[in-house]
Amino acid sequence: xxxxxxxxxxxxxxxxxxxxxxxxxxxxxxxxxxxxxxxxxxxxxxxxxxxxxxxxxxxxxxxxxxxxxxxxxxxxxxxxxxxxxxxxxxxxxxxxxxxxxxxxxxxxxxxxxxxxxxxxxxxxxxxxxxxxxxxxxxxxxxxxxxxxxxxxxxxxxxxxxxxxxxxxxxxxxxxxxxxxxxxxxxxxxxxxxxxxxxxxxxxxxxxxxxxxxxxxxxxxxxxxxxxxxxxxxxxxxxxxxxxxxxxxxxxxxxxxxxxxxxxxxxxxxxxxxxxxxxxxxxxxxxxxxxxxxxxxxxxxxxxxxxxxxxxxxxxxxxxxxxxxxxxxxxxxxxxxxxxxxxxxxxxxxxxxxxxxxxxxxxxxxxxxxxxxxxxxxxxxxxxxxxxxxxxxxxxxxxxxx
Amino acid sequence: xxxxxxxxxxxxxxxxxxxxxxxxxxxxxxxxxxxxxxxxxxxxxxxxxxxxxxxxxxxxxxxxxxxxxxxxxxxxxxxxxxxxxxxxxxxxxxxxxxxxxxxxx
Numbered sequence: 001x002x003x004x005x006x007x008x009x010x011x012x013x014x015x016x017x018x019x020x021x022x023x024x025x026x027x028x029x030x031x032x033x034x035x036x037x038x039x040x041x042x043x044x045x046x047x048x049x050x051x052x053x054x055x056x057x058x059x060x061x062x063x064x065x066x067x068x069x070x071x072x073x074x075x076x077x078x079x080x081x082x083x084x085x086x087x088x089x090x091x092x093x094x095x096x097x098x099x100x101x102x103x104x105x106x107x108x109x110x111x112x113x114x115x116x117x118x119x120x121x122x123x124x125x126x127x128x129x130x131x132x133x134x135x136x137x138x139x140x141x142x143x144x145x146x147x148x149x150x151x152x153x154x155x156x157x158x159x160x161x162x163x164x165x166x167x168x169x170x171x172x173x174x175x176x177x178x179x180x181x182x183x184x185x186x187x188x189x190x191x192x193x194x195x196x197x198x199x200x201x202x203x204x205x206x207x208x209x210x211x212x213x214x215x216x217x218x219x220x221x222x223x224x225x226x227x228x229x230x231x232x233x234x235x236x237x238x239x240x241x242x243x244x245x246x247x248x249x250x251x252x253x254x255x256x257x258x259x260x261x262x263x264x265x266x267x268x269x270x271x272x273x274x275x276x277x278x279x280x281x282x283x284x285x286x287x288x289x290x291x292x293x294x295x296x297x298x299x300x301x302x303x304x305x306x307x308x309x310x311x312x313x314x315x316x317x318x319x320x321x322x323x324x325x326x327x328x329x330x331x332x333x334x335x336x337x338x339x340x341x342x343x344x345x346x347x348x349x350x351x352x353x354x355x356x357x358x359x360x361x362x363x364x365x366x367x368x369x370x371x372x373x374x375x376x377x378x379x380x381x382x383x384x385x386x387x388x389x390x391x392x393x394x395x396x397x398x399x400x401x
Numbered sequence: 402x403x404x405x406x407x408x409x410x411x412x413x414x415x416x417x418x419x420x421x422x423x424x425x426x427x428x429x430x431x432x433x434x435x436x437x438x439x440x441x442x443x444x445x446x447x448x449x450x451x452x453x454x455x456x457x458x459x460x461x462x463x464x465x466x467x468x469x470x471x472x473x474x475x476x477x478x479x480x481x482x483x484x485x486x487x488x489x490x491x492x493x494x495x496x497x498x499x500x501x502x503x504x505x506x
Contacts, residue, residue, distance in 0.1 A: 037435045037494075044431070045491070061431060129472030129489025138473055138491060141427040141458055142465065214469040234471060 005031045007302055008095055008105035010083050011245075013041020014288045015278025016111030017067040017076075018295025019302075023109075024074035026303050031103065032071065033095065035082035040064030041113050042242075042279065043288055045135045046156070047163045052288055061137070063288070083112075084248050088271045091309045106309065107302035110249070110261060110269070110276040111295065114242035119151070123209030124238075131215025131235045136160035139235065140167045148235035149174060149218045151206050157239035158184040158192050164237070165197035172199045172231060174206050174220055201231075209236055244280045256282045267298040272364060273305045308362050315355055317383040323353045324401075327369075327376045329360045334391070335375035341394060342377075350401060402444050403454040410464055413454060415482045420505050422498075424455040425465055425475040432491055433474040439495035440476070443502065450506040478505065 007023045009016045012034035023030040038044055043060035050056075052063055068078070081097035086108065095103045116134040118124060124132055133139045144167045150157055153175040165171055173192070175182060179202040182189050192198050201220055207228070208219040217230045244259045254262045254270040260283075261276035263269055269276050277294035279286045316323050324347055328335035339356060347354045359366040359374055369378055369385065379387040379400050387400045405413060405423065414421050424440050426433035437455070444453035458465045458473070468477060468484065476498050478486035486501050 036491075038431060129475065130469060130487075131471040133472055135491055138430050138432055139471070141429050142462060142471055142473060144462060146466075214466070214471050234466070 003101065003103040005029045005077075005103065005105040006306055007031070007107050007109065007299070008033065008093070008103055009109045009111055010086075010095065011041065011111035011113055011278070011280070012036075012039030012068070012078065013111060013113045013278055013291065014043060014064065014067060015113070015291035015295040016041070016109065017064075017071050018292040019109045019111065019275075019277060019299040020071040020076040020295075021067070021074060022296050022299030023302065024071065024076040026299070028107075028299075028303060028306065030071075030075075031077045031079060031105070033079055033081045033083055033097065033103070035080070037080070039068050039078065041111075045137060046160065047137050048159050049288070060288075086110075086249060086252055086274075088252060088274060091273065091313065093273065106306045107273045108275070109267075109295070109298045109302065110246075110253070110274065110280060111278050111291075112245040112280045114244045114279045116238060117241045117243050119206070119238065119240060121206060121208055123211065123215075127209055127211055127215050127236075130213060131211065131233075132209060133235060133237050134239075136164050136237060139237075140164055143168045143235045145169050146234040147171075147232065148237060149206065149220075149231055149233045150237045150239065152239035152241075153177065153182040153184060154239065154241070155184045155188060158182065158188040160237065160239060161198055162188075162191055162195060165195055168197065168235075170199065171197050172201060172233070174201050174204050174218075176203070176205055176223065178202060206236065242279065246280060266301050267294055268301065272368075273302070273309070275302060304361075305364060308364050312365055315353065316380055319353050319380075321351050321353045322386075323355055323380045325355045325357055325369075325378045325380065327357050327359050327366060327371045327374050327378070329358060329374055331360065332374050338375040338377075338392075342397070345397070347401065352401065402441060403452065405454045405456040406461060407464055410456070410461075413452070414479055417452060417479070418481055419452065420450070420502075421452045421454060421479040422502065423468075423477045423479070424453075425458055425468075425470045425473060425477065426455060427458045427473060430473040432493075436474050436493065436495065440498065443495070443499060447502055447506060451502060476501075478502075480505065 006028040007030045009019045009032045012032045020030050020032050044064045046060040049060040049063050084098050085096040087094040093105050093108045147170045148168050150161045150173045203224045204220050204222050206218050207221045210217040221228045246259045263276045267275040275298035277298045278291035328339050377389045472489045476488040
């Protein structure tokens with residue numbers, strides 16, 4: 001088997017797997033490349049999942065297992081591999097993994113997500129896996145009956161804290177804001193406030209983690225008073241935002257200052273046929289359902305892109321005859337009149353190939369040939385433009401034949 | 402792989418000569434469960450040189466913490482009863498474990 005696909009999805013989280021479900025169901029030969037041992041992305045490391053519409057009772061890992069099963073049902077292929085390079089040569093995109101494997105596809109969906117942000121404070125890296133954790137479900141068992149500190153106050157921080165209270169003895173949330181102010185949704189804040197196991201330290205940050213070979217103390221600093229205190233604990237969990245995984249795209253794909261991928265409403269990046277979905281995309285709301293929506297949009301766009309490009313390659317660029325392309329739209333009467341006129345001229349009898357492009361449906365080709373007004377006629381010989389006529393008269397058309 | 406618990410940890414690991422690998426795991430740790438088949442493959446490959454053992458931290462938490470294991474999955478290597486290597490974290494790969502083993506056989 002060659003490593004050639006219609007669609008390659010980089011990243012097996014909810015956004016990527018939604019693209020795969022839509023892609024493979026539309027008969028696109030689809031591959032998902034996932035760098036981690038397990039697909040599911042971010043939600044596979046969380047527990048609670050209360051807001052995925054239509055699935056009132058589930059857990060996040062369980063929902064992600066269902067996404068995978070759904071994609072496999074439509075014959076999506078899954079492979080493990082960390083992508084280190086993306087090359088775009090027109091319709092051919094080449095994806096390279098760390099191990100040196102090369103894959104080719106007509107279209108690529110970038111769904112690499114974001115990973116937990118590290119604060120970079122003293123003790124954080126040294127004590128990782130020795131009490132410093134970024135994954136509550138992974139480590140909850142260990143902290144049964146122990147005291148832990150949670151840094152952060154967004155949705156993840158609060159949800160995971162509530163989950164951890166089923167295991168731990170005491171949990172202290174370190175919140176940078178004034179008393180009673182958190183970034184998490186109201187419903188989560190209320191749950192946390194009502195939970196007897198959770199204590200709050202307001203206006204504060206964790207400055208250092210201390211311990212010999214394992215976490216023993218967290219140094220907490222009040223940012224208003226400058227006062228420091230040491231909290232005895234066995235675990236420190238960080239939920240302080242995330243950073244996008246886009247290093248390998250620099251120079252190829254347009255990114256924001258913070259490293260997120262710029263897209264339009266159709267998930268298109270600056271490279272035709274390359275889409276970005278989910279948390280890696282520059283947007284405000286980052287939920288499983290919005291990731292899934294992104295994924296569906298990108299797959300539908302990719303399907304259209306592949307059809308248009310395939311058609312253009314086979315009928316225009318690779319045509320043995322010269323090609324006359326008429327750009328038209330149903331909303332423009334003049335262009336429709338021109339189409340019927342051209343059809344009555346019997347162009348194909350003169351060894352010409354006649355191709356019609358609907359500029360409303362096929363923006364890709366229209367944009368590539370800078371079609372600003374319709375009707376426009378373009379003549380191509382051996383794939384190269386030799387004539388371009390904007391709103392031509394019959395005489396002008398005849399003159400280029 | 403040898404199952405460890407409070408009753409045999411000292412004999413089988415701390416008082417054991419040679420190299421012992423202990424896979425600390427729990428039922429709630431998906432990554433541990435995913436990794437374990439790979440560790441079992443290593444156990445077949447290197448089983449003659451190294452003792453392979455696993456410890457479910459459920460019911461053995463104090464023991465795990467005593468070994469400074471506070472994150473799962475954790476793979477700890479002991480040499481003549483001394484802790485010599487501790488691999489941990491969600492990016493832990495079977496290749497990392499193999500490397501650590503290779504360095505000691």
